[in-house]
Amino acid sequence: MKRIVHALVAAVWFMVLCSPIMGLQIQPDKSVVFLWKRLAALGVGIFFASLLWQWYFSSQRASVSLRMPAAVTSAIGLFKQKKTRRAGLGILLVFMLLIPFLPVIGSIYQISILISALIYVMLALGLNIVVGLAGQLVLGYAAFYAIGAYTYALLTTYFGFGFWICLPIGGVMTILFGLALGFPVLRLRGDYLAIVTLGFGEIVRLMLLNWVSITGGSHGISNIPKPGLFGIDMDIQQATVYLYYLCVAAVIVAIVIISRLKNSRVGLALQALREDEIASEAMGINLTRVKLAAFALSSAWAGFAGVFFAAKTSFVNPASFTFMESAMMLSMVVLGGMGSITGVTLGALILILVPEYLRAFADYRMLLFGLVMVLMMIFRPQGLITGERRKYHVTALDGKGEAA
Amino acid sequence: MKPVLEVHELTQDFGGLRALNEVCLEVGEKEIVALIGPNGAGKTTFFNCVTGIYRPTSGSINLTVNNVTHSLIGKKTHEITALGMARTFQNIRLFSQMTVLENVMVGCHSRTRAGILSALLRDRRTRREEQETVDKSYELLKTVGLERQWDETACNLPYGDQRRLEIARALATEPHMLLLDEPAAGMNPNETRDLRELIKRLRDRYDLSVLLIEHDMSMVMSLSDRIYVMEYGSPIASGTPAEIRSNPDVIKAYLGESRDA
Ligand SMILES: Nc1ncnc2c1ncn2[C@@H]1O[C@H](COP(=O)(O)OP(=O)(O)OP(=O)(O)O)[C@@H](O)[C@H]1O
Ligand SMILES: [Mg+2]
Numbered sequence: 001m002k003r004i005v006h007a008l009v010a011a012v013w014f015m016v017l018c019s020p021i022m023g024l025q026i027q028p029d030k031s032v033v034f035l036w037k038r039l040a041a042l043g044v045g046i047f048f049a050s051l052l053w054q055w056y057f058s059s060q061r062a063s064v065s066l067r068m069p070a071a072v073t074s075a076i077g078l079f080k081q082k083k084t085r086r087a088g089l090g091i092l093l094v095f096m097l098l099i100p101f102l103p104v105i106g107s108i109y110q111i112s113i114l115i116s117a118l119i120y121v122m123l124a125l126g127l128n129i130v131v132g133l134a135g136q137l138v139l140g141y142a143a144f145y146a147i148g149a150y151t152y153a154l155l156t157t158y159f160g161f162g163f164w165i166c167l168p169i170g171g172v173m174t175i176l177f178g179l180a181l182g183f184p185v186l187r188l189r190g191d192y193l194a195i196v197t198l199g200f201g202e203i204v205r206l207m208l209l210n211w212v213s214i215t216g217g218s219h220g221i222s223n224i225p226k227p228g229l230f231g232i233d234m235d236i237q238q239a240t241v242y243l244y245y246l247c248v249a250a251v252i253v254a255i256v257i258i259s260r261l262k263n264s265r266v267g268l269a270l271q272a273l274r275e276d277e278i279a280s281e282a283m284g285i286n287l288t289r290v291k292l293a294a295f296a297l298s299s300a301w302a303g304f305a306g307v308f309f310a311a312k313t314s315f316v317n318p319a320s321f322t323f324m325e326s327a328m329m330l331s332m333v334v335l336g337g338m339g340s341i342t343g344v345t346l347g348a349l350i351l352i353l354v355p356e357y358l359r360a361f362a363d364y365r366m367l368l369f370g371l372v373m374v375l376m377m378i379f380r381p382q383g384l385i386t387g388e389r390r391k392y393h394v395t396a397l398d399g400k401g402e403a404a
Numbered sequence: 405m406k407p408v409l410e411v412h413e414l415t416q417d418f419g420g421l422r423a424l425n426e427v428c429l430e431v432g433e434k435e436i437v438a439l440i441g442p443n444g445a446g447k448t449t450f451f452n453c454v455t456g457i458y459r460p461t462s463g464s465i466n467l468t469v470n471n472v473t474h475s476l477i478g479k480k481t482h483e484i485t486a487l488g489m490a491r492t493f494q495n496i497r498l499f500s501q502m503t504v505l506e507n508v509m510v511g512c513h514s515r516t517r518a519g520i521l522s523a524l525l526r527d528r529r530t531r532r533e534e535q536e537t538v539d540k541s542y543e544l545l546k547t548v549g550l551e552r553q554w555d556e557t558a559c560n561l562p563y564g565d566q567r568r569l570e571i572a573r574a575l576a577t578e579p580h581m582l583l584l585d586e587p588a589a590g591m592n593p594n595e596t597r598d599l600r601e602l603i604k605r606l607r608d609r610y611d612l613s614v615l616l617i618e619h620d621m622s623m624v625m626s627l628s629d630r631i632y633v634m635e636y637g638s639p640i641a642s643g644t645p646a647e648i649r650s651n652p653d654v655i656k657a658y659l660g661e662s663r664d665a
Contacts, residue, residue: 257524264523265516265534272510275499282455282493284485284514284577293520392505394542394554395535 007050011043018042096248100241108237111244115312117352118247119305124332124348125254125341126301131330132339133262134294135274137194140181140201141329144174144299146321148306150208153221153316163227167307174303175296182295186288189277201326209318220317224310243312250308251345254301259341261297263390270294271339331369335376337383346384406468407432408581408613409454409489414463416446416453416637423449425638426463429615431581434607436614438624441634442657447617448494450634451583455491456481469580486514490579492570494586494617500559504550504569507558508541511576544572547609548602564595568602575610582606584616588623596620600627625649633657 015023023039026032099114100106127141148170155161155169185196208215215221226239227246234242261267269290272280281287310316328351336347355365376383407430416424423446431437439447453460456479465476469488476484490511499507516537522530545551548568553561558569567587574582584603588596600623606612618624624631625645633641633648635657641648648654 260526261520261523264520264530265513265518265537266520266523268506268510269513271502271506272499272513275501276497278457278481279493279497279499280510281481282457282485282491282497283511283573284482285510286480286482297520389503390506392538392555393535394505395539396542396546 003051003054006054007047010050011047014046015039015043093252097245100244108240111240112312113353113356115240115244115247116309117349117356118244118251119308119312120329120332120352121251121345121348122247122254122301122305122308123329124336124344125251125258126298126305127329128298128333128339128341128344129258129261129270129301130294130298131333132337132344133267133274134270134291135338136291136294137190138197138295138298139194139323139326139330140197140199140204141298141302142321142323142325143201143204144177144302145306145309145325146204146208146316146318147174147177148303149310149316149320150215150221150306151303152307152310153224154214156224157221163225163307163311167304170303170307171300172303174299174306178295178299179292181299182292186291198323198326201321201323205318205321208321216317218317218319220315220319222315224314224316226311226314243308247308250304254304255341255345258301262339262341266290266293274339331373335373335383337385340383340385343383343385406471406473408435408468409615410464410466410468411450411454412464412466414450414453414465415461416449416458417461423637424453424460425636427634427637427639429632429639429642431613431615433613434611435629436603436607436616436627438628438631439615439617439634440619440621440624440631444636445634446637447634448585449637451491451585451617454484455489455583456484467581482514485577485579488578488580489583490574490577490581491583492567492574492585492587494589496563496566496570498558498566498569498573500557502558503554504545504556504558504561505538505541505554507569508544508572508576509537511544511573512537512540513577515576515578541572541576544575545569547575547606548572549598563590564592567591568599571602571606575606579610579612581613581615584614584618586617586619588618588620596623599623603627 019039022042023035024032025035100111123141123145127138130136130138151170151173152161152163152166155166156163161169181197181200185193188196209217211217226234226243229242262270269280269285270293272283272285273287273290273294277287309320313320332347332351333344334347335351336345337343351369355369358365358368361368409429409431411427411429413426413428414424415422415426427446427450429437429439429450439450441447449458452458454465454476456476460477463477467474467476467484467487467489474487476487476489479487499510502510516533518530518533542551542554545554548571550561550565550569550572553565558566561569567590571582571584571587587603588599591599603614603616604627607614616624616628628645630643631645631648632639633651633654640657641651641654643651
């Protein structure tokens with residue numbers, strides 16, 4: 001009974017809240033029509049959803065955490081063995097390389113979707129350094145992405161620089177900006193850091209938008225060339241496939257570099273920083289240096305990704321670098337599992353590819369997205385992949401077998 | 405012979421509250437010194453000042469290592485750790501999601517060199533340094549008796565083990581001076597006795613000077629060479645355990661109170 005009342009309250013509440021956007025329609029002659037049917041449908045829907053929700057929680061109050069399906073767990077288990085992992089990764093790589101030659105998914109349209117997915121993997125991996133490993137909540141990551149993209153766009157329009165020169169320059173530029181942001185925010189943590197970095201993201205976007213004489217404002221910059229290959233002429237199909245291979249290579253390099261970083265002395269210090277700043281300082285970790293390193297390393301990847309993005313679309317404007325982008329990248333990291341490289345890669349692929357192939361539901365994309373994020377936070381707040389742990393080899397345990 | 409740690413007229417104000425009032429304290433080489441006092445006396449604040457977490461209002465702090473005296477005023481926490489002073493925390497501050505071994509490995513940070521570039525290259529030297537870190541950390545775990553739990557997640561350890569892990573982590577910074585903030589809190593009598601032996605053993609093995617805050621009087625009396633007593637931020641007595649036991653001020657301020665309790 002109590003539950004029904006509760007559900008009723010929720011339904012009415014939602015109807016009231018949503019009435020201005022869902023229940024009212026202004027006709028061309030300025031008269032207002034009430035859409036009672038739609039509101040009623042919403043109410044009924046919320047009522048049952050609320051009941052379902054309550055039933056779910058009362059039936060298993062003890063363990064709220066969702067278990068991975070057994071198949072997934074055992075697949076991950078298999079993956080942990082070195083041999084199967086090698087083989088799995090090998091097959092995956094061969095598949096990735098063959099994609100352009102396969103029918104249907106080898107089409108230029110599919111390949112450009114894959115390119116943007118790979119660019120986002122790069123972004124998510126980079127953001128993972130500062131958010132996942134070092135635990136610093138950065139909300140303006142799209143700003144670095146924008147800086148990378150505009151570095152290439154501007155250098156190529158004004159000076160005619162090519163892709164290969166701009167790639168490192170883009171990285172250096174974002175590192176400089178990363179440090180410039182890193183210095184003033186060294187003392188900030190958590191929410192405060194999030195707000196400042198959010199502001200930084202908006203500042204960069206607004207600057208690109210309003211500095212019309214240089215950046216072209218909202219018209220953006222077009223005719224950005226694709227990367228060249230020793231001056232060979234390529235048609236659009238070939239150029240896209242070439243860019244795709246470059247992206248695959250870049251993602252592999254990113255994964256190798258970032259996992260090496262994660263497993264190093266510096267990576268360990270970053271993780272210590274995430275866990276407890278005061279204790280890590282007392283253990284001799286130079287907070288300033290380690291935090292700046294995290295900012296710099298992380299923003300560099302956004303710079304590279306930005307250059308790739310500009311090359312892919314051959315057109316950049318500030319609308320591609322809104323707060324939504326930053327939020328999206330953060331969602332990839334959170335969804336995949338903070339700090340886990342496999343997880344973050346998966347998270348990025350899921351969040352880009354799934355909406356892409358669910359075009360039919362395009363209208364409800366943001367709704368579904370929000371729903372998925374809320375459900376994740378409730379049932380699996382740690383992200384998809386967790387408990388990824390490094391294996392250490394202790395010399396003293398040699399010959400004794402695995403310690404208990 | 406200069407004392408290892410020498411604190412002179414240390415004062416710390418928090419707004420209107422004087423948490424430390426001209427505290428003087430010395431710890432000699434290989435000495436075990438206890439700092440006691442009722443709750444809120446300012447003992448933890450003293451540690452925080454000495455380790456650079458707080459900026460003291462006035463006073464001087466000197467650390468002498470290998471016959472070189474360093475003033476610690478104005479130094480950052482990590483610099484002080486690098487000079488050779490390590491601490492544990494009253495409210496345990498382990499890296500709780502990391503493994504036991506990794507916790508100690510983080511402690512080795514200030515004694516290892518590998519930077520970002522060598523992390524990316526993973527040359528022979530980096531790999532060797534890393535292996536040495538792992539092995540050294542494991543040895544330290546053995547020293548405090550946690551070697552069997554080396555691959556556990558730190559937050560899953562029982563309370564007493566977490567305290568010992570904090571000690572191992574502090575030792576990984578290769579200190580000359582070790583500060584322990586209530587190391588026996590939450591331990592049962594057996595664990596406390598083991599801890600006492602451990603501290604003595606560590607002192608002998610690593611030539612440590614130890615300054616510890618402790619509420620367990622039997623441990624303080626049997627372990628320390630000298631004792632300092634504080635109340636409301638001011639030093640009220642210092643001396644050997646026997647002297648402190650018979651000091652009327654101390655009995656009034658502290659021992660009497662705990663005898664009633
Ligand atoms: N950062 C701070 N800001 C303001 N006041 C503080 C701060 N740190 C400590 N104090 C105050 O200083 C006094 C001493 O606290 P401290 O933690 O040093 O006591 P303690 O001797 O360690 O006590 P206990 O035995 O309970 O650990 C307390 O009154 C406390 O409220
Ligand atoms: Mg205290």
